[in-house]
Amino acid sequence: MNAKLIFGMTITLSLATAMPVQADSKSPYLDAKTAAIIKRDFRDKGIAKADRVNQDELQVACSKYRDDMPDGTNDMPNRTKVNLEEKQLKSIKWPADGNFVGDWKAGEKLAQSGKGMTWSDKADEPAGGNCYNCHQLSSKEIAYGTIGPSLLNYAKKHGSREESERRAYGHIYNVKAYIACSNMPRFGSMGILSEAQIKDLVALLMDPESPVNK
Amino acid sequence: MNTSNVSKVVMLLALATSYVAIAAEGGVSDSDRIAQYREMISDGNPADFDEMAGEELWKKPGGPKNASLEKCDLGKGSGVVKGAYAEMPRYFKDTDRVQDLESRLMTCMNTLQGIPEEEIAAKPFSTEQKNSDISTLATYVVGQSKGIKMAVSVKHPKEKEAYEIGKRIFNYRAGPYDFSCSTCHATSGVRIRMQDLPNLNVAKDAQAAYTSWPAYRVSQGLTRSFEWRLNDCFRQQRFPEPKFASEATIALTMYSAVNANGAEYAGPGLKR
Numbered sequence: 001m002n003a004k005l006i007f008g009m010t011i012t013l014s015l016a017t018a019m020p021v022q023a024d025s026k027s028p029y030l031d032a033k034t035a036a037i038i039k040r041d042f043r044d045k046g047i048a049k050a051d052r053v054n055q056d057e058l059q060v061a062c063s064k065y066r067d068d069m070p071d072g073t074n075d076m077p078n079r080t081k082v083n084l085e086e087k088q089l090k091s092i093k094w095p096a097d098g099n100f101v102g103d104w105k106a107g108e109k110l111a112q113s114g115k116g117m118t119w120s121d122k123a124d125e126p127a128g129g130n131c132y133n134c135h136q137l138s139s140k141e142i143a144y145g146t147i148g149p150s151l152l153n154y155a156k157k158h159g160s161r162e163e164s165e166r167r168a169y170g171h172i173y174n175v176k177a178y179i180a181c182s183n184m185p186r187f188g189s190m191g192i193l194s195e196a197q198i199k200d201l202v203a204l205l206m207d208p209e210s211p212v213n214k
Numbered sequence: 215m216n217t218s219n220v221s222k223v224v225m226l227l228a229l230a231t232s233y234v235a236i237a238a239e240g241g242v243s244d245s246d247r248i249a250q251y252r253e254m255i256s257d258g259n260p261a262d263f264d265e266m267a268g269e270e271l272w273k274k275p276g277g278p279k280n281a282s283l284e285k286c287d288l289g290k291g292s293g294v295v296k297g298a299y300a301e302m303p304r305y306f307k308d309t310d311r312v313q314d315l316e317s318r319l320m321t322c323m324n325t326l327q328g329i330p331e332e333e334i335a336a337k338p339f340s341t342e343q344k345n346s347d348i349s350t351l352a353t354y355v356v357g358q359s360k361g362i363k364m365a366v367s368v369k370h371p372k373e374k375e376a377y378e379i380g381k382r383i384f385n386y387r388a389g390p391y392d393f394s395c396s397t398c399h400a401t402s403g404v405r406i407r408m409q410d411l412p413n414l415n416v417a418k419d420a421q422a423a424y425t426s427w428p429a430y431r432v433s434q435g436l437t438r439s440f441e442w443r444l445n446d447c448f449r450q451q452r453f454p455e456p457k458f459a460s461e462a463t464i465a466l467t468m469y470s471a472v473n474a475n476g477a478e479y480a481g482p483g484l485k486r
Contacts (some may be wrong), residue, residue, distance in 0.1 A: 034382040041462035045455035052389045059387045145406040185391040
């Protein structure tokens with residue numbers, strides 16, 4: 001056993017005894033310990049590899065703070081929120097042709113599908129949009145979730161046509177550019193859906209013939 | 215086929231029929247359907263069979279040491295099963311760590327029966343083909359706490375620490391979808407599709423949810439343990455797989471169990 005190792009062990013031991021468990025929620029010691037436990041206690045399964053537990057800057061901040069609670073219990077400092085949202089906005093790749101709208105029927109199929117990216121999904125199976133899991137998108141579909149807001153009549157609610165389309169595309173591509181800690185995934189930035197698929201979902205939100213606006 | 219097997223088949227058929235009939239009604243939330251369903255079969259839960267099978271396993275000598283688990287200390291002394299689950303997870307002096315039920319069963323199967331822990335952890339959950347011994351044993355043990363008030367302690371520093379770490383894991387966002395437990399379980403009155411979601415940060419929801427696990431899942435035809443419940447949540451969270459009865463799942467269980475304190479334990483439950 002070399003001196004460096006003994007020194008390291010002594011430090012670890014003294015840290016362990018010097019840091020009593022704190023009852024309050026802000027404890028860097030417990031934060032570090034939690035991170036180490038998570039890194040150790042998760043393993044590869046199917047397409048879900050162990051490195052998925054590694055967090056990016058936004059995930060770290062949004063594990064600590066909230067900015068999206070409807071009951072007003074938000075505690076994220078405003079400067080952190082603005083900084084995160086600016087960075088996320090930069091990750092949005094806007095369509096090169098300036099057209100935001102695809103096929104609403106393909107969008108509806110995508111919205112119904114909750115598949116994708118779990119360890120029981122296959123790598124070659126494309127992910128669905130998971131939209132109905134959390135949003136109401138049709139007055140006919142009764143099996144809709146309520147974690148996100150109802151999107152019924154979306155086209156009529158968000159200003160001019162071009163503004164609405166751009167807003168819808170941006171929110172689906174990376175909602176965190178608008179609400180840093182939103183519960184919704186970053187479908188474009190995280191590579192869950194393609195640009196064409198996002199356009200189909202924009203069409204679902206915007207087309208007057210789609211169930212969203214009927 | 216013996217009499218108990220025949221009665222099991224008859225009961226399962228009746229269950230499947232009534233479940234399909236209820237599921238076919240539109241415009242009713244899953245919880246309402248399950249409530250109706252529970253009423254229809256109030257005289258029996260298929261998990262009862264697993265409780266009986268678990269009791270047999272508990273008493274039967276097995277493993278390389280050909281010993282039973284009857285001397286297993288689940289926290290209330292050697293061999294005391296009654297009420298043990300209502301106080302778990304808890305700190306155990308002999309292992310110097312906090313353990314949930316499955317973790318503790320693994321310790322007992324290892325020390326008393328001589329079964330290697332890796333062998334037990336390799337078959338953590340029941341499948342359609344084969345029941346998992348540890349899962350079946352868990353069903354027996356939890357049944358012995360039915361009607362007893364949940365009283366999980368955070369007095370020992372390691373218990374308090376497990377709770378605090380569990381809370382952090384609950385809020386830990388990661389993976390391709392940025393999900394954490396709190397994505398679905400930190401708001402009251404929301405649902406995914408038709409499935410109502412408990413807010414596990416508040417006592418009322420946490421109590422109702424936690425005290426109903428383990429549970430017989432009608433859609434799967436199996437009794438599922440709490441470790442399984444956490445495992446499947448992480449699957450849907452798009453996380454990698456949590457190791458069975460690891461410090462991470464024990465801490466999360468601690469967080470859920472303490473939030474459920476004060477409620478009468480009501481499992482094994484019955485779910486869609």
